[in-house]
Amino acid sequence: MMLPSRISCFSLPHKQWFIVLVDNIEDIRWNDESFRQLELAADVKDLVVSLVQGHGNEFGSGFDDFVEGKGKGLLFLLSGPPGMGKTLMSESIAERTKRLVYNISTGTLPKNSADLDSELSNVFKNAARWRTIVVLDEADVLMPRRKHGQTDLNSLTSVFLRHLEYFEGILFLTTNRADDFDEAIINRVHMHLVFNTLSATTRKRIWQKLIDINSRRIKVDTDAWTDKVYDILSEFEINGRSIKNILRTASAYARSKPDGQNLLHPRHVIPVVRANMLSSQRPPELQQMVTKPDVPRHCACMHTLPSANGQQPNVQSQGFGAVKENGINGYERPTYEVTMEKLESLY
Numbered sequence: 001m002m003l004p005s006r007i008s009c010f011s012l013p014h015k016q017w018f019i020v021l022v023d024n025i026e027d028i029r030w031n032d033e034s035f036r037q038l039e040l041a042a043d044v045k046d047l048v049v050s051l052v053q054g055h056g057n058e059f060g061s062g063f064d065d066f067v068e069g070k071g072k073g074l075l076f077l078l079s080g081p082p083g084m085g086k087t088l089m090s091e092s093i094a095e096r097t098k099r100l101v102y103n104i105s106t107g108t109l110p111k112n113s114a115d116l117d118s119e120l121s122n123v124f125k126n127a128a129r130w131r132t133i134v135v136l137d138e139a140d141v142l143m144p145r146r147k148h149g150q151t152d153l154n155s156l157t158s159v160f161l162r163h164l165e166y167f168e169g170i171l172f173l174t175t176n177r178a179d180d181f182d183e184a185i186i187n188r189v190h191m192h193l194v195f196n197t198l199s200a201t202t203r204k205r206i207w208q209k210l211i212d213i214n215s216r217r218i219k220v221d222t223d224a225w226t227d228k229v230y231d232i233l234s235e236f237e238i239n240g241r242s243i244k245n246i247l248r249t250a251s252a253y254a255r256s257k258p259d260g261q262n263l264l265h266p267r268h269v270i271p272v273v274r275a276n277m278l279s280s281q282r283p284p285e286l287q288q289m290v291t292k293p294d295v296p297r298h299c300a301c302m303h304t305l306p307s308a309n310g311q312q313p314n315v316q317s318q319g320f321g322a323v324k325e326n327g328i329n330g331y332e333r334p335t336y337e338v339t340m341e342k343l344e345s346l347y
């Protein structure tokens with residue numbers, strides 16, 4: 001039997017159909033490493049993976065809505081400041097469960113309710129058929145709390161609600177502003193995971209894991225990355241994305257050096273951190289974020305360090321760290337300056 005040499009394939013990154021050669025199609029190589037490196041409480045990771053793996057198969061709950069066909073989807077809400085691992089979590093869960101990710105950006109979705117209705121119909125239909133995980137970043141933009149007089153925005157929220165009712169797939173919503181969501185959306189969420197300020201212990205593990213992973217790909221002076229170095233680096237009050245960006249820049253800086261000096265070393269991190277400290281326009285992800293003490297702590301990355309007296313510190317944003325509360329002779333030194341001195345003293 002003769003089979004066609006070309007077939008139609010949908011590119012999830014490009015959101016387009018293409019004609020491709022069958023000979024160029026290969027099996028997906030799943031990467032489980034990102035899931036193992038994910039900073040999330042072990043029991044929560046196990047729960048999310050189990051829910052995703054069991055959804056839509058014979059091991060599912062079998063639970064149904066009063067109205068047949070409604071409420072069969074699985075909806076997660078991931079909320080917290082930028083750079084805390086919300087998108088990483090959804091993507092690593094997809095790798096772990098061997099599902100593709102259908103990323104949707106709110107910026108590319110229609111702002112007209114009729115067009116949005118048509119677009120979501122296509123997306124959710126294909127996602128359910130292909131068993132992909134749909135990830136909608138900054139979902140609060142299109143699902144805001146409905147208010148009197150805001151007809152256009154209210155209609156967008158209503159469109160999403162209707163599609164969520166009948167969607168049978170898996171959807172991850174990410175947001176920096178969970179309080180802005182319409183209450184009806186929140187009520188349909190099966191699990192809400194909150195990502196907040198990283199503790200020093202968690203930051204240390206992120207530094208360690210990123211160095212460990214990349215030591216298999218780039219030249220790293222592994223002997224120089226001691227536990228003491230990690231302890232000092234963990235004092236910089238930054239998020240996971242910022243840590244990754246610092247190490248990526250430091251790696252490029254190291255590679256520019258002559259042979260013998262091009263191994264990634266902690267001293268390559270120093271000028272990168274200093275450059276960010278001196279920047280007059282620091283990226284938002286480098287701003288200090290303080291966790292409210294009453295926030296539920298689902299995730300390992302949510303713990304904050306109390307001040308010496310055990311109270312929540314009254315701090316002021318300084319990018320790489322809060323200003324110390326009690327200065328000497330009226331001078332308050334940013335904590336990142338103290339941390340920089342510790343790091344520089346090693347070399």
